[in-house]
Amino acid sequence: MKKMNMRSASHRVAVYGIMTAVAMVFGYIEHLLPLPIGIYGIKAGLANIVPLTILELFGAFPAAVINLVRIVLSGILFGNTVSIAYSLAGGALSLVVMMLIRRIRGITATGVGIVGGVAHNIGQLIIAVFLTDEIRIAFYLPVLIIAGAIAGLLVGVIASMTLQNKNIKKISNI
Amino acid sequence: MGMKKNNEGKKKIIGRTDILILVSLVAVSVVALVLFGIMFNARGKTVVVTVDGEEYATLSLDEDTVLEVKTERGYNLVVVEDGKVYVKESDCPDKICVKSGEATELKTVVCLPHRLTVSINNK
CATH class of the missing domain: 2.60.320.10 (N-utilization substance G protein NusG, insert domain)
Structure with a gap:
């Protein structure tokens, strides 16, 4: 970890900035083209490819910072305070759980993504229960777990493939 | 991290542990959905x-x-x-x-x- 900090601070700033921008674009694409399912909390979560990839490449702290910047900027540009609260709850819980789960032996970035997707939906469900004061929303949990697992599978496979890309390895060697 | 050493020894995209996690999450949820269905069968008024x-x-x-x-x-x-x-x-x-x-x-x-x-x- 230490030796790669030698390259240069500006290189790192540039890489993190690109990652933030990519995550915002993913989020915006999904905002423009939502899945026509009509159940709360069901989407592919393409923006989560970025925190997962960064978590695997650079560790938890950069992933947390980039995700926070992404959520706040996207929220200001395209959303509102409520959507920021949802994204933060989902993003934070998902990142913490992914940090813990990736220590399991034999798990790949895909497995981390699956668990992260599920955690993301659970975080958002918790906020939804608070905002509506309607505990029965919790009955959505099984549906949201299945949806989160499938979305997380997609996100995880894309992140895994990204991590194997030689150019990504080169760029990330900071 | 450490990817310099073995560029060819790439990690798998998906492994047995991942599939196990996916299957168990989905299985638990399906069981929960079935249970909820049985519990709340009474007609709503x-x-x-x-x-x-x-x-x-x-x-x-x-x-x-x-x-x-x-x-x-x-x-x-x-x-x-x-x-x-x-x-x-x-x-x-x-x-x-x-x-x-x-x-x-x-x-x-x-x-x-x-x-x-x-x-x-x-x-």
Whole structure:
């Protein structure tokens, strides 16, 4: 970890900035083209490819910072305070759980993504229960777990493939 | 990290552990859904509409009604029809409440931008 900090601070700033921008674009694409399912909390979560990839490449702290910047900027540009609260709850819980789960032996970035997707939906469900004061929303949990697992599978496979890309390895060697 | 050493010894895209996690999460959820279905089989009789967590109106499922919910956050049109209840119109940005279709004993229709819920009570 230490030796790669030698390259240069500006290189790192540039890489993190690109990652933030990519995550915002993913989020915006999904905002423009939502899945026509009509159940709360069901989407592919393409923006989560970025925190997962960064978590695997650079560790938890950069992933947390980039995700926070992404959520706040996207929220200001395209959303509102409520959507920021949802994204933060989902993003934070998902990142913490992914940090813990990736220590399991034999798990790949895909497995981390699956668990992260599920955690993301659970975080958002918790906020939804608070905002509506309607505990029965919790009955959505099984549906949201299945949806989160499938979305997380997609996100995880894309992140895994990204991590194997030689150019990504080169760029990330900071 | 450490990818310099063996560029060819790449990691797998998906492994047995990942599949195990996926399958067990889905299996637990399916079991939970089946259990919920058994637990809440009783026929719902009343529709409860809440705004901001407070009860706004209680409607009977047996008679067809149209309820206009106007709050400072916006407007929703709740329709009871043939023992079913759904949100027909809303001026919220995402329209998820409208797309959600009818509420059931297990499914609360929610309009988060307006903090509105429509659920069926078992009483």
